[in-house]
Amino acid sequence: MSDTTFAQPHSASTEASNTGAQGAFIWYELITPDAVAAKTFYDAVVGWTIEPQPSGEMDYRMITRADGGNAGGVMRLTDEMRGHGARPIWLGYVGVDDVDASVASIETAGGKALMPAFDIPDVGRIVMVTDPQGTPFYVMTPTPPADRPASVSDVFDPVKAQHVRWNELATADQDAAVQFYTSHFGWAQEGGMDMGEMGQYLFVQQNGVGIGAIMRKPPQLPVSLWTYYFGVDDIDRAQAAVTAGGGQILHGPMEIPGGEFSLNGLDPQGASFGLVGPRKS
Structure with a gap:
């Protein structure tokens, strides 16, 4: 695993708030070299609808469930990312109350930050890390939507299809x-x-x-x-x-x-x- 980042997280809201987010899986992300092929595959297998085109400047596509909720996102894996050791992978985001404090604690325990923490306006503060065994995942302090300050992520559900x-x-x-x-x-x-x-x-x-x-x-x-x-x-x-x-x-x-x-x-x-x-x- 490279010490440098091989993905930049999405630019759309996770619809998660700080309340209750500590330790919860609040987002999932597929990093893939072919987002169009991924849409064809996962739409058929899971029943999702992945955006046919990215909605912003970044090549990032939202995954929507049949009930209209978000299931995660898809990011294109570039040649530059591959050069840093990237590979096609699903990554989870774990919510934390304080990203910077969490990173310091993770590194003290033998984990590693793969990028500097950064902020996405109206989304939250994010960083990719590994646990001490080298397993990658994100930690994130989400910013709740202004019109729904108490909203929480529902991308994980232990019983429902398409979650x-x-x-x-x-x-x-x-x-x-x-x-x-x-x-x-x-x-x-x-x-x-x-x-x-x-x-x-x-x-x-x-x-x-x-x-x-x-x-x-x-x-x-x-x-x-x-x-x-x-x-x-x-x-x-x-x-x-x-x-x-x-x-x-x-x-x-x-x-x-x-x-x-x-x-x-x-x-x-x-x-x-x-x-x-x-x-x-």
């Missing part, structure tokens, strides 16, 4: 990662699931809501990585759309506790993702 429903970290040091995220973002770690040789799949919670899990990185995964699971209406329909759209199914669908199904895949440009939803057929 991110689960955040899964595969890491080279599970114990250190649990310590890092619980101490820096106020998460709790309660409960787990035995994965045999892979050890425990440790559930994490934010404000009492299960937001995901932290697991040991499998040997075939070259780096520690966050995977974000998008809710779909029908896992079999979505699986077929992944294959038809030129993506790859890496694992699954497999049944998960509660009776739904999940799978892991790669989009045609090489970004990894997860899907979760019911089986209707």
Whole structure:
């Protein structure tokens, strides 16, 4: 992972406020070399509508759900970004009360800031960081919309389709990662699931809501990585759309506790993702 930034965040509001944002996933972003192809792929797989053209000077396209809400954004991966070590990837934004204080704390713990923190007017203060195992993500202090000062992000929802429903970290040091995220973002770690040789799949919670899990990185995964699971209406329909759209199914669908199904895949440009939803057929 390069020490320099390989992405500049979006210029549109995340519709999140400081209230309750500390430690919450408040935005998700796909960095890809082909935003047009990404639109074709994810619109079909998840049911989103990605903007056909960027709405501002930056090549950044908003992702809209069928209910009219935002699901995240898509940024074009440039040759310059590739030169700094960039690759197609989904990144999450974690809300914090104070970006600069958070960065100082993260670096003290062995993490790293990949860019100087900066402000986007009417959006918030943002910086890309890594955890001590090198896993990239953003931290952000969002600016709430002037006409909705109490609004909060709804891009994550543990049960709804077209939202991110689960955040899964595969890491080279599970114990250190649990310590890092619980101490820096106020998460709790309660409960787990035995994965045999892979050890425990440790559930994490934010404000009492299960937001995901932290697991040991499998040997075939070259780096520690966050995977974000998008809710779909029908896992079999979505699986077929992944294959038809030129993506790859890496694992699954497999049944998960509660009776739904999940799978892991790669989009045609090489970004990894997860899907979760019911089986209707």
